[in-house]
Amino acid sequence: MPDSVQPAPTAASTDPAALAVMRGFPPPPEKTVRAVDTTSWRFPNTRWSFSHQRELGPSAAIRRGPASATVLPLSLRDDLDAVPFVTLDGRPTTWGESVEEMFTDGLVVLHRGAVVYETYRGALQPHIPHLAMSVTKSFAGLLAAVLAHEGAIDPGAPVTEYVPELAGSAFGDATVRHVMDMTTGVRYREDYVDPDAEVRFYGVAAGWSPPPKGYAGPTTIFDFLRTLQKQGEHGEAFAYKTCNTEVLGWIVQRAADKPFAELVSERIWRNLGAEEDGYVMVDSTGFALCGAGLNVTTRDLARFGEMMRLGGAVAGRQVVPRAVVDDIAGGARKEDFAKAGYVTLPGWSYRNQWWVSHNRFGAYSARGIHGQVCYVAPGAEMVIARFASHPTAANGNGPLDRVSLPAYEAIAAHLNA
Amino acid sequence: MPDSVQPAPTAASTDPAALAVMRGFPPPPEKTVRAVDTTSWRFPNTRWSFSHQRELGPSAAIRRGPASATVLPLSLRDDLDAVPFVTLDGRPTTWGESVEEMFTDGLVVLHRGAVVYETYRGALQPHIPHLAMSVTKSFAGLLAAVLAHEGAIDPGAPVTEYVPELAGSAFGDATVRHVMDMTTGVRYREDYVDPDAEVRFYGVAAGWSPPPKGYAGPTTIFDFLRTLQKQGEHGEAFAYKTCNTEVLGWIVQRAADKPFAELVSERIWRNLGAEEDGYVMVDSTGFALCGAGLNVTTRDLARFGEMMRLGGAVAGRQVVPRAVVDDIAGGARKEDFAKAGYVTLPGWSYRNQWWVSHNRFGAYSARGIHGQVCYVAPGAEMVIARFASHPTAANGNGPLDRVSLPAYEAIAAHLNA
Numbered sequence: 001m002p003d004s005v006q007p008a009p010t011a012a013s014t015d016p017a018a019l020a021v022m023r024g025f026p027p028p029p030e031k032t033v034r035a036v037d038t039t040s041w042r043f044p045n046t047r048w049s050f051s052h053q054r055e056l057g058p059s060a061a062i063r064r065g066p067a068s069a070t071v072l073p074l075s076l077r078d079d080l081d082a083v084p085f086v087t088l089d090g091r092p093t094t095w096g097e098s099v100e101e102m103f104t105d106g107l108v109v110l111h112r113g114a115v116v117y118e119t120y121r122g123a124l125q126p127h128i129p130h131l132a133m134s135v136t137k138s139f140a141g142l143l144a145a146v147l148a149h150e151g152a153i154d155p156g157a158p159v160t161e162y163v164p165e166l167a168g169s170a171f172g173d174a175t176v177r178h179v180m181d182m183t184t185g186v187r188y189r190e191d192y193v194d195p196d197a198e199v200r201f202y203g204v205a206a207g208w209s210p211p212p213k214g215y216a217g218p219t220t221i222f223d224f225l226r227t228l229q230k231q232g233e234h235g236e237a238f239a240y241k242t243c244n245t246e247v248l249g250w251i252v253q254r255a256a257d258k259p260f261a262e263l264v265s266e267r268i269w270r271n272l273g274a275e276e277d278g279y280v281m282v283d284s285t286g287f288a289l290c291g292a293g294l295n296v297t298t299r300d301l302a303r304f305g306e307m308m309r310l311g312g313a314v315a316g317r318q319v320v321p322r323a324v325v326d327d328i329a330g331g332a333r334k335e336d337f338a339k340a341g342y343v344t345l346p347g348w349s350y351r352n353q354w355w356v357s358h359n360r361f362g363a364y365s366a367r368g369i370h371g372q373v374c375y376v377a378p379g380a381e382m383v384i385a386r387f388a389s390h391p392t393a394a395n396g397n398g399p400l401d402r403v404s405l406p407a408y409e410a411i412a413a414h415l416n417a
Numbered sequence: 418m419p420d421s422v423q424p425a426p427t428a429a430s431t432d433p434a435a436l437a438v439m440r441g442f443p444p445p446p447e448k449t450v451r452a453v454d455t456t457s458w459r460f461p462n463t464r465w466s467f468s469h470q471r472e473l474g475p476s477a478a479i480r481r482g483p484a485s486a487t488v489l490p491l492s493l494r495d496d497l498d499a500v501p502f503v504t505l506d507g508r509p510t511t512w513g514e515s516v517e518e519m520f521t522d523g524l525v526v527l528h529r530g531a532v533v534y535e536t537y538r539g540a541l542q543p544h545i546p547h548l549a550m551s552v553t554k555s556f557a558g559l560l561a562a563v564l565a566h567e568g569a570i571d572p573g574a575p576v577t578e579y580v581p582e583l584a585g586s587a588f589g590d591a592t593v594r595h596v597m598d599m600t601t602g603v604r605y606r607e608d609y610v611d612p613d614a615e616v617r618f619y620g621v622a623a624g625w626s627p628p629p630k631g632y633a634g635p636t637t638i639f640d641f642l643r644t645l646q647k648q649g650e651h652g653e654a655f656a657y658k659t660c661n662t663e664v665l666g667w668i669v670q671r672a673a674d675k676p677f678a679e680l681v682s683e684r685i686w687r688n689l690g691a692e693e694d695g696y697v698m699v700d701s702t703g704f705a706l707c708g709a710g711l712n713v714t715t716r717d718l719a720r721f722g723e724m725m726r727l728g729g730a731v732a733g734r735q736v737v738p739r740a741v742v743d744d745i746a747g748g749a750r751k752e753d754f755a756k757a758g759y760v761t762l763p764g765w766s767y768r769n770q771w772w773v774s775h776n777r778f779g780a781y782s783a784r785g786i787h788g789q790v791c792y793v794a795p796g797a798e799m800v801i802a803r804f805a806s807h808p809t810a811a812n813g814n815g816p817l818d819r820v821s822l823p824a825y826e827a828i829a830a831h832l833n834a
Contacts (some may be wrong), residue, residue, distance in 0.1 A: 024641045025670045026702055035475070036701050054696075055703040056476050058452070063544065066486070066692070106791055127480065222443045253442045275483070277694060282455050286472040 005381040007389060011103045014044035016123045021048040040210055043391040050131040050389045051123040053295050054279055057207055060261035060288060061167070062296075064146035066315040070273025070315060071300060077112035082273060088344060088402035092110035100399060100405040102371050105130055105392040106298030110306055110383040110414045120298070122389060129278055129295035130387035133368025135247040136294035138279070141353025142179055143263055144252050145324045152253050155180060165222070170230040171247055178234045180352050181332050185232030188241040191367070192393040202242060206289050208283070220284045221246050224295070234324050237339035238332075238350050244289035245353060249290025250412070260288035271319040272307055274300040298385050303398040305374045305383035308364075329364055329371070329378065331356030355403075361412050371395045371400050380412035426808060430482055430522045431461035433540045433542060438465040455626055460808040464727035467806045468522060468540040470712050471696055472619075477678035477705060479686050479695035479713075487690025487732060489716060493527055496668055502827035505761060505819035508537040515824040519817060520807040521790050522547055523715035527723055527800040528832045536713070539806060546712035547804035550785025553697070553711035554662040558770025560670050560680055562741045566576070570672050572597060579668040582639070587647040588664055595651045596661040596668070597769050598749050602649030609786070609810040615645070619659060621708050632750070638663050638700045654756035655767050659708035665706025677705035687699040688736040689724055690719040709785070715802050722791045722800035746781055748773030748796065761818040774822075778829050786810045788817050797829035 007013070016022070021031050021044070030255045033045045035056040040049040049056060081096030091129060105124035109117035153162070155177040160167050162176070171179065171187035178184045189197035201217055203209040205224035211217075218224040228243055232243040249260055254262055261280050269278060278300065281293035288406055296304070307313065308328075312320040331349035342348065356364040360381035367373075370387025390398050421588070425432075432440070438448055438461070451461045452473040457466040467471060516524060522541035525533035534539075541547055564570040570596040576586050581595070587603035588596065595601045606614035618634055620626040621643035624832030628634075635641040645660055666677055673680055678697050688694060695717065698710035713721070724730065726747075730738040748766035759765070766773045773781040778796035788805025809816050 015599075022703065025667060025674075025676075026637065026704065032700055032702050034703075054471070055699055057474050057475050059476070060472050063693075068485075077829070220443065248444060259442075276480075282472055284451050285449050286439065286451075286469070287443065320592050325534070 009044065009120065014047050015102070015121075015278075016044065016048040021123075022052075029274070036210055041208070042337050042388075044246070046391075047103070047105070047389040048123045050370070050387070051125075053129075053131045053281055058282050058284070058286065059279040059293075059295070060259060060262050060282050061265075061285070062264070062280060062294075063265045064274040064277050065265070065270040065274075067273070068269065069381050071304065072110070072303065073114040075111075075116055076118065077116045080109070080117050080411060080414070082176060083410055083414045085406045087406055095407055095411055096230045098403050101403060102386075102388050104371070104386060106385075106387040106390050107413065108298050108302040108385045110302050111181060111347070112381045113306060116415065118298075124298070124387060126299060127276055127297060129297050130277060131294050132294040132296060132301065132366075132387070133370060133372045134242070134245075135301070135366040135368040135374055136290060136292050137242070137353040138366030138374070139264055139294060140245050140249050140252065140260070140290040141180060142320060142324070142327045142328070143260075143267060144176075144248050145327065145352045146267060147255055148176075149321050149324050153251060153288065159247060159251065162254050164228060166247065166250075169226050170228045171225070172230075176248075181336075182238055182240055182244045182350055182353070183236065183243070183336055184234050184239075185230055185233035185236070186241060186243060187229050188243045190241050199242065201227075202246075202334055203282065206293070207229060207283050208289075218319045220285050221287055221289065221347045222250060222285075225250065236336070238264065238337045239340055240350075245291035246289075248353070249288060252290075253287075253358040258285075260290050264294075268304070268307075268319065269315070271315055272300070272303050274303060276300060298387055301374050301385035301387075302383055305376045305385055308374075308376045309378050309381070309383050328352050329362060329376075331358055331364070334358070342398065344398050344400050344405065359409065361409070363412070364409070372406070373404070375408050377408070377412050380416050382412050382415055384408055384411070426461065428517050428538065431464050431520070431556070432538075433461070433465040436461065438462060438540075445528065446703065453627055458625070460806075464520070464522070464724070465806075467541045467787070467804070468542075468545050470548050470698055473657060475699050475701070475703065476696040476710075477676065477699050478682075478711070479678050479711075480682045481689075481691040482682070482687040482820060483563075484687065484690070486692040487720065489527070489529070489720070490531040492528075492533055493535065495832070497526070498533050499607055500827050502823045504823055505703045506558050512824055512828055515820050516822060520805050521788070521803060522806055524803040525715045525802045526828065529798045530723060532716075532719075533832065534822065534828075535715075541804060543716060544693055544714060544802070546693065546714050548785075549711040549713060549718065549783075549804070550709050550787060550789045550790070551659070551662075552718070552785040552789045553707060553709050553792055554633040554659070554770040555783030555791070556681055556685070556711060557662050557666050557707040558597060559664050559737060559741070559745070560677075560684060561593075561602075562744065562769045563684060563737050564669060564672055565593075566738050566741050570668060580664070582643060583667075585666065586643050587645045588642070589647075591651045592666075596664045598753075599655055599657055599661045599767055599770070600652050600753055601656075601658070601661055602647055602651050602653070603658060603660060604646050604648035605660045607658050616659065618644075619663075622700065625706075625711070626701050631772060633642040637702050638704055638706065639702075641697070642667065644818040646671050650705075653753070655754045656757055657767075662705075662708035666705060669714060671706075671708075671729050676703075677707050681711075681788060684720070685724075685736065688734070689717070689720050691720060693717060694732050699782075715804055718791050718802035719800055722793045722802055725791075725793045726798070726800050745769050745771045745778060746773065746793075748775055748800045751775070759815065761815050776826065778826070780825070780829070788821070790821070792825050794825070794829050798832050799829050799832055800830075801825055801828070802827070
């Protein structure tokens with residue numbers, strides 16, 4: 001059958017169990033998913049690999065510690081799947097259809113702290129951590145904001161105060177605030193379909209991809225960051241570039257003198273009532289991919305969002321300062337954000353590595369390509385944690401947002417009707 | 418200073434914290450430990466890397482599940498360090514000195530189920546899993562024995578009944594029992610200081626070492642096993658060869674149709690009251706290194722030994738059948754074992770991947786190079802879990818046994834005096 005008439009893949013047609021991806025001891029070669037030959041990044045193998053990251057490369061544990069998990073009360077509702085809404089393209093659909101259409105792997109909706117919707121598909125199960133992609137950034141931003149609140153980091157200080165090694169790079173005259181809010185002027189093309197984009201070299205340095213033949217570039221995150229050069233001015237416009245988060249991660253780790261995984265554990269995971277240890281993928285020298293490497297379970301991501309919704313507290317105990325959460329929820333300058341040109345995100349802003357909608361529910365979110373999200377809607381007393389393996393990796397989740405964003409608003413409205 | 422007059426390294430002189438191994442963001446190049454350049458296998462870097470395996474390569478989780486950890490009662494004694502004994506070389510020393518001399522990273526001694534001795538050194542902490550090396554084999558052997566007990570594996574059947582792919586290899590006419598007890602006749606040199614030994618190619622297939630330039634050999638465990646050829650006859654002599662365990666792991670996983678990590682979790686770890694998830698290193702296709710890849714905490718290894726000591730039960734509940742434990746504790750034919758020529762292990766035998774001493778305490782143990790051990794002494798109501806990063810990787814732990822074995826017996830006698 002020629003390509004032109006092949007039906008578009010669906011979640012059902014790419015189900016990893018039905019396709020027998022990684023089934024057998026060993027699986028047949030065409031069903032074997034490996035990092036070394038990048039088959040782990042090839043759709044539909046990603047439907048399996050996003051739930052099996054640690055089996056593909058080095059990682060560091062984010063321990064939950066010895067405390068018991070908090071109980072997530074179950075108050076499952078069977079009326080959500082039928083909730084109708086209209087996509088940004090004007091197409092009528094329902095919540096249930098959108099869950100399937102988004103290649104959802106795991107989804108937990110909390111309303112007033114109770115689980116009202118929960119589903120696992122593809123290769124994901126309740127106890128398995130899923131790759132959070134750029135949701136990781138919001139963890140890094142939250143940590144940075146907490147350290148700033150404590151005075152351990154000065155957002156107004158130059159990046160080089162913490163990382164003098166970056167003096168000769170694009171970040172040589174940037175401030176910590178610029179990287180926190182991604183308003184640096186740096187040549188860094190975050191285009192996943194352009195083979196010459198800097199994000200490809202990030203991939204090699206991160207260990208996501210093996211180096212191409214004859215590659216002589218950086219092979220660690222820290223070395224990679226030093227190669228980046230300036231383009232434009234700092235502080236004028238939001239531009240989503242993962243390198244900012246990796247710089248922020250470098251600042252945070254050096255200021256706290258602790259690896260990212262330990263910081264997330266100490267500052268967040270141990271105090272969240274998490275059910276499972278999380279983990280973060282690390283580069284070949286053991287340093288966390290602060291921009292994309294986090295893996296946690298769906299329920300634990302929902303717990304994280306619920307902590308944010310409640311102003312940084314879990315069961316009445318402050319985990320992160322309320323002022324830090326309020327600052328994120330309040331967002332940043334919409335005019336800086338508008339310059340990035342996201343047609344699906346009108347009136348949004350970006351603060352401390354969180355995407356702030358300024359919508360009627362005051363929703364803000366952590367977002368990752370292929371459909372990862374932690375959507376916190378305080379005005380609707382709702383949190384959505386979603387992991388997915390959508391084939392599209394388009395920058396900013398644009399095509400997915402056309403379905404997901406109205407879906408989230410519809411559910412928020414329905415739950416509060 | 419010329420090599421000839423350099424003092425021998427000690428635990429104190431190679432302490433990873435004092436040496437600042439992997440300290441800093443990033444550490445200086447000479448303090449950076451990586452898998453890709455094999456610096457992770459170079460002593461004294463191993464003093465750090467044996468406690469950080471998952472940060473160096475792919476791994477699979479051995480989940481402990483949602484249950485609480487069992488409490489290990491503390492009954493610490495301060496009289497153990499002074500217990501005197503004489504090494505097999507006739508040198509008088511003490512338990513405390515031997516702990517230091519063996520480059521101990523973690524050590525837990527249980528007597529009648531209570532912790533009487535516990536120490537963490539080097540890079541190890543109570544909550545951190547340590548590389549168990551060939552202690553892994555005893556987990557694989559125990560799983561195989563459990564499956565045999567249930568009838569899912571027939572020890573008398575040919576290996577090819579489960580793994581027909583091995584028909585053309587050394588294992589083509591071997592039985593499951595031969596690989597369980599390591600009495601196969603297979604050309605496989607387990608010599609860690611011979612660069613031409615088959616164990617080197619195992620290292621490449623396992624992902625422990627990067628392939629040498631121009632390498633065209635097997636790059637996965639399963640492919641590696643198919644290349645091994647016969648040498649001698651099966652069933653005549655014990656010969657310690659890791660390839661047997663990897664074949665056994667293949668049999669076990671195919672018979673149970675589950676990956677090793679899931680089997681260890683379901684059959685052992687979830688029922689042990691373990692404090693932490695363990696993990697196993699996997700090859701580039703995600704399959705466990707059943708011969709050497711296990712990582713668990715010291716306390717959890719002690720819990721595992723205690724379960725064995727109590728005939729397979731934890732808190733009165735059977736985890737593995739008593740008959741399986743009794744069979745291991747009873748050992749195998751001493752005359753087969755004697756042919757291997759271990760001068761430090763006179764009168765021992767090897768059963769289901771366990772080393773059986775037949776000593777006055779009925780001790781049997783799981784053993785791994787560089788000083789890993791789970792020593793179960795039912796007659797002394799004692800269990801010793803020890804992790805170490807001794808520079809010596811000599812086959813069979815011979816040089817270490819000259820100190821360790823009389824130390825264990827001395828402590829056993831002392832505790833029961």
